[in-house]
Amino acid sequence: GIQVEQSPPDLILQEGANSTLRCNFSDSVNNLQWFHQNPWGQLINLFYIPSGTKQNGRLSATTVATERYSLLYISSSQTTDSGVYFCAVTTSGTYKYIFGTGTRLKVLA
Amino acid sequence: NAGVTQTPKFQVLKTGQSMTLQCAQDMNHEYMSWYRQDPGMGLRLIHYSVGAGITDQGEVPNGYNVSRSTTEDFPLRLLSAAPSQTSVYFCASSYHQNRAGELFFGEGSRLTVL
Numbered sequence: 287g288i289q290v291e292q293s294p295p296d297l298i299l300q301e302g303a304n305s306t307l308r309c310n311f312s313d314s315v316n317n318l319q320w321f322h323q324n325p326w327g328q329l330i331n332l333f334y335i336p337s338g339t340k341q342n343g344r345l346s347a348t349t350v351a352t353e354r355y356s357l358l359y360i361s362s363s364q365t366t367d368s369g370v371y372f373c374a375v376t377t378s379g380t381y382k383y384i385f386g387t388g389t390r391l392k393v394l395a
Numbered sequence: 396n397a398g399v400t401q402t403p404k405f406q407v408l409k410t411g412q413s414m415t416l417q418c419a420q421d422m423n424h425e426y427m428s429w430y431r432q433d434p435g436m437g438l439r440l441i442h443y444s445v446g447a448g449i450t451d452q453g454e455v456p457n458g459y460n461v462s463r464s465t466t467e468d469f470p471l472r473l474l475s476a477a478p479s480q481t482s483v484y485f486c487a488s489s490y491h492q493n494r495a496g497e498l499f500f501g502e503g504s505r506l507t508v509l
Contacts, residue, residue, distance in 0.1 A: 287454075317496050319497065319498055321500075327483065327502075327503055328500075328502060328503075329485065329500040329503075331497065331498075331499065331500075334497040372437060372438070374438075374498065376496070381426065381443060381445050381451070382428075382440055382443060382453060382454075383428065383440065383487070383498055384440065384454075385430075385437045385438040385439070386437060387437050388437050
């Protein structure tokens with residue numbers, strides 16, 4: 287099955303810093319999403335982005351499907367950005383969303 | 396819209412007991428699924444359904460049963476709980492598994508098996 291790897295696994299930032307999180311996948315995908323799991327365990331939808339670029343405030347994401355990766359950019363980070371960031375994908379012909387290993391982000395005040 | 400609703404939020408079981416985790420969505424989504432998340436880990440797919448009467452296995456189906464008698468509901472059954480099933484369980488749904496298939500999650504159910 288498809289492999290989904292995220293990097294870095296852990297990241298510590300000072301408030302106000304920028305960061306880039308990466309999601310690599312081993313096969314072509316027809317769905318890709320980014321989620322933020324906050325410290326209370328809730329999974330929050332950030333982007334549904336099977337291809338192209340999207341922006342929402344301080345966050346943006348780019349998926350280059352032909353090269354099998356997606357990037358999540360966080361600018362001017364805030365302590366509320368702390369948590370775990372997951373990407374999840376489905377492949378053509380399947381109905382299974384497979385999750386990546388996650389990036390654990392801690393933003394220090 | 397309530398979105399995806401899971402009950403109960405917390406449950407403690409003894410080994411060998413059975414229980415059902417409930418999941419309901421009011422968005423008329425065709426696709427529903429169950430995931431488990433172990434401490435410090437990502438989410439692993441247990442079972443999923445692409446419509447009423449249709450279910451299939453995910454990555455870790457053993458020890459769990461599902462059924463889909465209505466579009467709205469997708470219960471997860473543990474027939475004989477084991478300590479290895481201690482985890483946080485998430486239900487998720489989406490409109491359809493195509494390019495419009497954005498996945499929405501419930502708030503999770505924390506299960507402890509003693």
